[in-house]
Amino acid sequence: MKLRSFFTFLAVTSVAILLLGIGTFYKLLGESPLAAVTGGVTTTPTAAIFVPKTVPVMVSLLVNPDRIEAFQQVLTPPRDRPRSHAEFNQIKKTLLANTDLNYNRDIQPWLGNETTLALMTTDIDRNLKNGEQLGYLFVLSAADIQLATTTINQFWQKQQSEGVDVVSQPYKGVKLTYRQPPENGSRVLSTAIFNRFVLVANSPKLLREAINNVQASSLSLSQSPAYQQSLKQLSGSRVGLAFVNLGRWGLDWENPGVNLPAQPTLTLSIGLSPQGLLAETALVKVTDEEGKSVQPLLDEPIEAWKYITGKTGLAIAGSDLNHLWEQLSTTISRNSVLENLVNQPIAVIKEIWGLDLPSDLFSWVTGEYALAMIPPVAEQQPQKPDWIFVASRLSPQASTAVQHLDELATEEGYSVGTFELGERTLTAWTTISPLPDTVNNPDINPSVLQAKPKGVHATVGEYEIFTTSVEAMDRALNLVSEESLLDDPEFRIAFDRLPTVNDGYFFLNWSSSVGFIKQQIPLLKLLELSAKPFFDHLRSLTISSAGAVEGVAKATVFIRLK
Structure with missing residues (x-):
């Protein structure tokens, strides 16, 4: 046995x-x-005792x-x-x-x-x-x-x-x-x-x-003030509930009498919707703002959405990226596992691009922003996806920050120059190299060089738009002939079920993004295998944050199923 x-x-x-x-x-x-x-179902887990x-x-x-x-x-x-x-x-x-x-x-x-x-x-x-x-x-x-x-x-x-x-x-x-x-x-x-x-x-x-x-x-989760505080804000019906301690996990549970420091926690209540799962989350943070209520920043879709195509696989949009990063950093700082998970891709970007995202990018984005990933079409595999980042230039330091990004590109060995795309002037970060096959093909002049854009950005009205290719920039600037993400039926179903008043959105089209995400997060392969029936039925995931009530940050999650 x-x-x-x-x-x-x-x-x-x-x-x-x-x-x-x-x-x-x-x-x-x-x-x-x-x-x-x-x-x-309106019960809460009795097992919490x-x-x-x-x-x-x-x-x-x-x-x-x-x-x-x-x-x-x-x-x-x-x-x-x-x-x-x-x-x-x-x-x-x-x-x-x-x-x-x-x-x-x-x-x-x-x-x-x-x-x-x-x-x-x-x-x-x-x-x-x-x-x-x-x-x-x-x-x-x-x-x-x-x-x-x-x-x-x-x-x-x-x-x-x-x-x-x-x-x-x-x-x-x-x-x-x-x-x-x-x-x-x-x-x-x-x-x-x-x-x-x-x-x-x-x-x-x-x-x-x-x-x-x-x-x-008094030792059980059922008597935890943070847990009770979360349940108070999650008043809807539910068929499932999850609780995650975002703080330090290495606590000594064999000595429960020790006074433990307060820990940030996340409680997720999973309810029912005609076209998927509608879940509410309650995040109890340990900050100086404990106990305060904060109204959401937005009551209508941001203008930056109009530059994001409907064929997006992943999109994040909202207002004041700098404040969002500060809140996230404070929350995850008490959990080394989560902190490493968030900081690892930031470290990789710094190593490859020489770009410190928190100081070089997040710090000056205090207005609207939108980030989107456009997956390659099937016949283009294994090409990498394109990225679009739209940021408001209304902050005082925006112009200086964009100029600093050009300087960083130069320091990393890229050539920085401008060119015209339609009626727009674009700045490109490019690499210069000889044309291929100059050795085997004598008809090609070896002195002829080609420039490969690694990044492109342009000022459009109140926004600065960054893309990883000229093609992606062209799509962002010409969405008149193509639907934006707000017009996409898959996103619209989720959009109509989430609160109108919010702080922003996170959208993931699972079917078009799963290949890319598995490459970036190997652990997801194990998770997908262990919960294969769920991922087989998953179509998309959308999250919308909605301020805080009595110190509890709230968000709504819509899971669209096949």
Whole structure:
């Protein structure tokens, strides 16, 4: 019996269940007459009583997976039902791989309406010499706790009959059952029954901590002021909820009595919309502005949108990029993992271009801005995508900053010059090189040089437009004959469902950007594999921020599904 890989499958597929589950269940409430009756799920995860305030990540599905599959089958066209059924079956098989458990026989009869996964710690034994060993806790609500208890007991009895050394011991009135750990090992399958919940962990230490959190409620996430503050702002119906600690993850959970510093946190409430998932987020920051309410900056689309084509794969737009960067830097500074994730591409750009984005670009963009990525067409692969950056020149330092960028390009070895494109004067950063094949082709004059633009920028009214090619600049300046992003049907669906009053947008067209994003973020390949059903159904993702209420920064996320 191989149980060592049980938690790897359990962690991956629990996330997949949440993503696929909420991705299909929305059809029930969005397209079914039951929407007027149910109004969605309004509960919050009860499992929060088991996890500590310092938990790095907690994800909860608040709907029974079998209800999701049943409703999905009803709403799916007959020709697509076998594929839909196969997706759910694959999740169940993966979840229980290499165990004697069978979902239909051992879990389905007693499983309730809440399934929660918590990453309790990034290293169970606090020993970096043997590598980081993630610690997981799964909390499953039981509709029939007696049947659940019987099933778990039978599972362990079968393990013993097959020669597994099983240990059962009481802890504060709760029986813990787990495999005898091998030497120098700490990751072992462990279970406990507490009231109407089945607790499963990869270490008995995590079960003991979970019980401590319940009995000393002040230690649990459910009593965290930041968590309660977030839930107060997330008042809509939901089918799933996620909590992420954006602060330091290496806290000592074995000494919960220590006064811990305040941590920035993000809570995500996932609701239902007729054409996708509509989620609300609440970010509790630890800053001097704590407790303040801030009104959003925008109440209508910014003018910079008109230079962004509708064929954009990724777009970011808003106002005051400098302030946005300052807020982001402050928030992620408490989490080294997130800080490295954000700073890595900035460091790469500085190494390649000699450009320090925060000081050379962000600092002077205090008005409107828009950044867009235009993916190459299929036949052009593997060419790189084009980028367009539009920034308001209304800040006092804008002209000096643009001139400084030209100087930096010169320092990096590029030739800086101007040329005409239609009625516009463009400045280009180019490399100069001989024409190819001058050695093999005597008809080509070796003294003839060619210039390859690496970047182009132009002043257009109140804006400075930067592009990575002349073709991209031509498209940005001539969108009269081509639809802008605001006219794109995919973006418009999301745009109409997000708050009109906001601080800006982040838009990702998944189908046209997935190839490029995988190249830039290798970790995404693993994530896509672990949650393949969700990514197979994903069309686009749009995020809109909307100021702050009592110190809680709010945003809305729309996930468009196929």
